[in-house]
Amino acid sequence: xxxxxxxxxxxxxxxxxxxxxxxxxxxxxxxxxxxxxxxxxxxxxxxxxxxxxxxxxxxxxxxxxxxxxxxxxxxxxxxxxxxxxxxxxxxxxxxxxxxxxxxxxxxxxxxxxxxxxxxxx
Numbered sequence: 001x002x003x004x005x006x007x008x009x010x011x012x013x014x015x016x017x018x019x020x021x022x023x024x025x026x027x028x029x030x031x032x033x034x035x036x037x038x039x040x041x042x043x044x045x046x047x048x049x050x051x052x053x054x055x056x057x058x059x060x061x062x063x064x065x066x067x068x069x070x071x072x073x074x075x076x077x078x079x080x081x082x083x084x085x086x087x088x089x090x091x092x093x094x095x096x097x098x099x100x101x102x103x104x105x106x107x108x109x110x111x112x113x114x115x116x117x118x119x120x121x
Contacts, residue, residue, distance in 0.1 A: 026116060028097040029053040033088040035065070036081075043070030043077065044107050047084060047115070049096065056100045057113050066096050067105035067112040083118050095119040 031049030038045050046065040057063045068080050087094045097117040104111035 025100055026097045027053075027056060027100050028095050028117075030093050030095040030121060032091065032093050033084050036084060036088070037065070038081075042107070043072075043074070044068065044105055045070075045077065045081060046107065046112060047096070049094075057098070058101055058104055061104035061111050061113050063098075063113045065112050066098060066115045067107060069105045069114050080115065080118055083120060087120055093121040095121055 029049060029051065031051035033047060034050040034052075035048040036045060037047075045068040047068065048065045052065070053063060055063055068077055070077070072080075084094065095118070096115055097119075098113040099116050103114040103116065105114045
């Protein structure tokens with residue numbers, strides 16, 4: 001009986017791990033804030049660095065700018081915007097991280113890499 005229970009438990013554990021999705025990897029770029037685009041008809045904010053990277057990024061997702069997702073609560077968006085504006089005014093670099101496996105933010109007819117973390121350098 002114990003062997004059957006142990007075998008069943010091992011099968012269950014192995015099936016859970018084999019069905020687990022692939023984990024994404026955060027990528028990061030460091031540079032000074034070059035451009036921030038904000039429009040009154042959307043809560044999404046686009047940010048470009050003076051050393052904008054070329055990838056890697058999820059398929060169909062652009063990296064010519066990064067996006068602060070308009071779906072974030074307003075207070076979280078404001079924290080990110082404030083950090084970027086402060087860095088711009090102080091002429092300091094930031095490190096922006098994005099998820100390379102599909103966290104894209106739709107913006108008009110394009111999609112941009114979603115910012116997952118900002119670090120003031």
